[in-house]
Amino acid sequence: MPKVTIDGHEIEVDAGTSILNAARKIGGALVPPTMCYYSKLKGSGGKCRTCLVKVVAQSAANPRPMPKLQASCSTPVADGMVVQNLTSPEVLDARKGIVEFLLLNHPLDCPICDQAGECDLQDLAYVHGLSASRNDFPRRTFETIDIGERIELNRNRCILCYRCVYTANQVAGARVHGVLGRGDHAEIGTYIRSSLDSEMSGNVIDVCPVGALTDKTARFESRVWFLKPMDVHCTCDKCSGKAVAWMRGEQVVRVTARRDAYGEVEGWICDSCRFERKDKAAWTFEAPRRVERNSVIGQNHYTGLRQLLAVTEKHIAARAAVSAADEAAGGATGYGADPAALISG
Amino acid sequence: MAQRKMLLEYADNPEARSLEGWKRLGGYAQVESILKTRTPDSIMEEVKSSGLRGRGGAGFPCGLKWSFLDRKSDKPRYLVCNGDESEPGTFKDRHIMERLPHQLIEGMIVSSFAIGSKHSYIYVRGEYMYILRILEKAIDEAYAAGYLGKNIFGSGWDFDLSVHPGAGAYICGEETALLEGLEGRRGNPRIKPPFPAVSGLYGCPTIVNNVETIAAVPYIIAMGGDAYAGIGVKPSTGTKLISASGHIRKPGVYEIELGKVSCEEFLHSEDYCGGPSNGRPFKAVIAGGSSVPVLPLDLFVKTAAGVPRMMSYESLAEGGFVSGTSLGSGGLFVMDDSTCMVRNLWNLARFYRHESCGQCSPCREGTAWMEKLLERLEAGEGKLTDIDLLVEISKKIEGNTICPLGDAAAWPVASHIRHFRHEFEHHVRFPEKIRDPKHNVAAPIPRPS
Ligand SMILES: Cc1cc2nc3c(=O)[nH]c(=O)nc-3n(C[C@H](O)[C@H](O)[C@H](O)COP(=O)(O)O)c2cc1C
Ligand code: SF4
Ligand code: SF4
Ligand code: FES
Numbered sequence: 017m018p019k020v021t022i023d024g025h026e027i028e029v030d031a032g033t034s035i036l037n038a039a040r041k042i043g044g045a046l047v048p049p050t051m052c053y054y055s056k057l058k059g060s061g062g063k064c065r066t067c068l069v070k071v072v073a074q075s076a077a078n079p080r081p082m083p084k085l086q087a088s089c090s091t092p093v094a095d096g097m098v099v100q101n102l103t104s105p106e107v108l109d110a111r112k113g114i115v116e117f118l119l120l121n122h123p124l125d126c127p128i129c130d131q132a133g134e135c136d137l138q139d140l141a142y143v144h145g146l147s148a149s150r151n152d153f154p155r156r157t158f159e160t161i162d163i164g165e166r167i168e169l170n171r172n173r174c175i176l177c178y179r180c181v182y183t184a185n186q187v188a189g190a191r192v193h194g195v196l197g198r199g200d201h202a203e204i205g206t207y208i209r210s211s212l213d214s215e216m217s218g219n220v221i222d223v224c225p226v227g228a229l230t231d232k233t234a235r236f237e238s239r240v241w242f243l244k245p246m247d248v249h250c251t252c253d254k255c256s257g258k259a260v261a262w263m264r265g266e267q268v269v270r271v272t273a274r275r276d277a278y279g280e281v282e283g284w285i286c287d288s289c290r291f292e293r294k295d296k297a298a299w300t301f302e303a304p305r306r307v308e309r310n311s312v313i314g315q316n317h318y319t320g321l322r323q324l325l326a327v328t329e330k331h332i333a334a335r336a337a338v339s340a341a342d343e344a345a346g347g348a349t350g351y352g353a354d355p356a357a358l359i360s361g
Numbered sequence: 362m363a364q365r366k367m368l369l370e371y372a373d374n375p376e377a378r379s380l381e382g383w384k385r386l387g388g389y390a391q392v393e394s395i396l397k398t399r400t401p402d403s404i405m406e407e408v409k410s411s412g413l414r415g416r417g418g419a420g421f422p423c424g425l426k427w428s429f430l431d432r433k434s435d436k437p438r439y440l441v442c443n444g445d446e447s448e449p450g451t452f453k454d455r456h457i458m459e460r461l462p463h464q465l466i467e468g469m470i471v472s473s474f475a476i477g478s479k480h481s482y483i484y485v486r487g488e489y490m491y492i493l494r495i496l497e498k499a500i501d502e503a504y505a506a507g508y509l510g511k512n513i514f515g516s517g518w519d520f521d522l523s524v525h526p527g528a529g530a531y532i533c534g535e536e537t538a539l540l541e542g543l544e545g546r547r548g549n550p551r552i553k554p555p556f557p558a559v560s561g562l563y564g565c566p567t568i569v570n571n572v573e574t575i576a577a578v579p580y581i582i583a584m585g586g587d588a589y590a591g592i593g594v595k596p597s598t599g600t601k602l603i604s605a606s607g608h609i610r611k612p613g614v615y616e617i618e619l620g621k622v623s624c625e626e627f628l629h630s631e632d633y634c635g636g637p638s639n640g641r642p643f644k645a646v647i648a649g650g651s652s653v654p655v656l657p658l659d660l661f662v663k664t665a666a667g668v669p670r671m672m673s674y675e676s677l678a679e680g681g682f683v684s685g686t687s688l689g690s691g692g693l694f695v696m697d698d699s700t701c702m703v704r705n706l707w708n709l710a711r712f713y714r715h716e717s718c719g720q721c722s723p724c725r726e727g728t729a730w731m732e733k734l735l736e737r738l739e740a741g742e743g744k745l746t747d748i749d750l751l752v753e754i755s756k757k758i759e760g761n762t763i764c765p766l767g768d769a770a771a772w773p774v775a776s777h778i779r780h781f782r783h784e785f786e787h788h789v790r791f792p793e794k795i796r797d798p799k800h801n802v803a804a805p806i807p808r809p810s
Contacts, residue, residue, distance in 0.1 A: 062552035063721050065761055084760040090552045113757030117726035150750060153733050176719060195547070195719070198530070200729035202719030 018095035022046055022069075023103045035088035035099055036067055040278065047278075048101050049111075049140050051118065051225050052177035053089035054280055060182050061089035064175065066114050066140060070107050073098040085110055108144070115145035121156040121200070122226070123172045131227030133240045136279060137175065156200060163193075163206050166232050166291045167221060174204050174228035180220040187284050188214040204228070215254050218290040222273045222281050233291050234262075234270030243269055245305035250298055254286035260305050261296075268294045274305070363632045365592070365618040367600045368576050372460045372614075378495070380502035383463040389508060391583055392467050396474060396516040399582070404475035408578060410586030412598035417443055417534075417571030418650060418690040419765075420674050427476060427568060429558035436565040440478040441543065442469060444485045444492075444572045445527055445534035449651035449712060450692030453602035454572035456614040458485070458492045461576070462499035468575035469522055470508070471582060476568055480521040483572075484539050487529035496524045531716035535764045536569035537561075538718065549718050550764035571690075573602055594620025597673035601688070603627070607695035608643070610635035620673035624648075625662045627672055628695065641697040644805075645781070649689020651709050652769030654682050654776030655702075661686075682772065683779070701801035702781040703788050706773060707735035713770035724767035727758040731774055738785060741792030748785045752778055783809050 017028045022039050023046040029038045039047045053061030067089045071082040076096025126132040158171040184193035196205045221229045243262040250257040262270045271290045273281035376382030409424030446454040473481045485493045503509045511519050527533045533542045537551035540562050561567020581589045590598045597619035606612045627633045646661040665684035670676045677688045714732040719725040737743045755771035784806045788795050
């Protein structure tokens with residue numbers, strides 16, 4: 017089995033594993049950020065370029081560096097490969113550029129976006145971005161298209177990661193959702209504007225890294241950090257029935273799939289579970305859901321531009337502190353034991 | 362040195378366009394003997410020893426590429442000929458396909474035999490519909506003569522050849538986008554690895570070669586790899602077609618012996634460009650298609666060290682991208698002093714913005730951003746900081762994208778600004794002087810000494 021070293025950590029993985037998945041196996045801060053790769057979607061990855069890393073030695077047999085940065089999600093490891101992520105200034109600089117590109121036409125309407133607080137782009141910009149954009153052109157906008165009763169599509173926020181396209185093809189099974197046009201005029205569309213019409217269509221909401229696809233049945237109901245996520249299940253003949261109910265008091269405000277540390281769903285859920293079971297009695301409650309708090313909101317400090325590595329270190333430390341506090345509280349809530357401690361910390 | 366006509370020997374002879382005529386010129390006889398007397402491996406060896414480099418732009422050694430083919434796979438193998446030719450300034454493949462269709466078919470038969478492809482494809486640029494018809498007619502003739510199809514030339518070997526039109530996208534010239542298109546999907550480049558030689562068309566081992574590369578193969582087999590390697594100056598072996606255009610008296614397609622013609626001669630000789638078309642001095646040259654770095658005239662004819670440049674891969678690359686360029690696809694365009702370099706770059710940037718497939722963020726966003734900045738600079742509404750910002754953006758795109766279109770969009774920006782920065786600054790400092798779109802024609806922007 018090939019051995020690969022990433023930011024000084026060595027690990028043995030199966031042949032054919034990508035650098036990214038090797039890094040995930042090690043875990044922690046050295047895992048490259050991803051905006052398009054999704055392990056459960058075939059063909060995903062390679063597009064956003066946020067996961068770029070430096071390969072300083074290709075393999076034991078060929079210890080030369082790769083000339084270009086590589087997308088870690090789609091580059092397989094080789095025995096003796098040495099990779100730098102956070103330890104390479106070149107990577108951090110390139111990533112800063114990628115964040116700027118991703119934000120170039122992003123509306124930054126976080127105050128009115130349902131995704132705020134659990135948005136991968138917010139997190140990415142916070143850790144790896146610049147504090148201000150150098151773009152002084154009007155942002156690109158698309159006309160609103162209606163894709164049905166339950167899913168809101170806001171293409172101005174879309175970063176064209178293609179995850180929803182793969183989900184529609186592979187999970188929802190209806191090829192009516194795709195990318196039209198090219199270049200910066202490429203857009204997510206549903207063919208002939210037919211709405212996504214399948215029992216699994218709601219999963220596109222969970223895979224979307226930004227607020228381009230959101231749940232209409234929970235829209236504007238609440239900021240996510242005011243809701244309490246609970247692991248729940250039900251008997252469902254269309255999906256596993258395992259979900260997360262986001263609670264305000266006794267009320268189920270929204271239902272999502274269970275997501276892991278990298279924001280990926282653990283199992284797809286059907287539209288009935290997601291959009292229709294808003295009655296507490298419809299669910300069996302298991303325990304509070306543990307949510308990784310790597311988000312801007314979870315960190316709760318906006319201090320502007322800093323040196324990247326410093327930010328990254330702080331990010332790691334903050335994450336450790338919150339996990340410790342959470343551990344002490346028995347991992348009780350989604351957002352740490354004491355919100356006040358988070359704010360002051 | 363005058364043209365060395367090998368591929369283009371019969372380009373102006375109307376006989377060459379029909380199968381009967383082509384046979385009268387000696388066509389197909391040699392293919393028959395190759396199929397009956399040679400082994401695929403021996404053809405591969407000849408191509409390797411010929412030093413033939415891919416003529417599509419990257420100049421990758423053809424024999425080496427063929428040797429990457431996954432020979433252990435039990436899947437069918439494919440040869441795909443890249444006739445997408447959409448790089449601005451490049452129009453040499455058209456010349457071959459239009460005038461010498463049977464020469465290309467011969468190349469496809471011999472190369473496919475070497476690679477082991479039983480069904481090969483020629484992918485033709487969508488705008489070249491009339492060429493598609495020419496190729497289809499030639500292929501029909503070849504089928505009728507028994508040169509394609511079952512048991513061709515009675516050699517016991519079955520071989521089919523199809524043409525496939527693109528739909529008018531530059532990106533479909535990128536080999537993996539081309540394969541996506543051929544399979545009937547949106548032409549987005551694939552993530553590599555795997556490379557086509559391992560998993561290409563329909564997931565099978567595939568070789569993609571440029572039209573000119575494939576057309577050269579029968580000549581190599583006829584004269585022998587070593588003899589071919591004797592043409593040109595190693596490692597730039599053989600002849601190369603150059604599409605010459607711009608402010609020159611004799612635009613057209615020329616065949617040169619690589620490394621034997623100086624850049625100066627190419628610009629001024631009556632055998633080639635024939636000097637300026639309207640008496641004005643030349644200012645800049647893009648030597649290898651729109652993607653390669655532009656050079657000011659002095660750096661095109663001589664390297665930074667003062668050595669006269671020759672038309673070859675190595676000589677043009679001398680000095681790297683700081684003071685050199687690349688032979689690329691051989692699309693050479695020449696600009697005289699009436700050309701505004703800001704406008705020229707804006708025009709190129711518009712092309713890349715339009716042609717980006719939009720898959721990866723640096724290219725999708727970066728090409729559009731650069732184009733907007735250039736539009737405003739050219740309109741006299743830019744800022745001095747825009748110039749450095751353009752260079753910054755190009756650096757953030759370069760090397761960080763899925764396919765080389767990102768690099769192709771970045772290089773012209775970096776090189777135009779590196780060599781003609783004064784023109785960009787002039788646009789910011791004297792907006793009133795450049796309001797007229799023909800501003801550089803009346804009064805060329807002075808170059809600081
Ligand atoms: C954006 C882009 C456009 C390209 N267009 C062409 C083309 O029109 N014709 C071509 O032969 N190669 C083109 N190429 C290069 C091909 O990807 C490929 O390298 C080439 O066809 C290989 O042939 P060769 O080895 O014979 O040169 C293009 C590459 C890129 C990135
Ligand atoms: S809508 Fe969301 S999931 Fe779909 S491509 Fe855009 S950002 Fe990705
Ligand atoms: S570099 Fe440009 S053309 Fe190539 S895959 Fe990326 S977006 Fe598409
Ligand atoms: S996650 Fe690897 S390129 Fe997007």
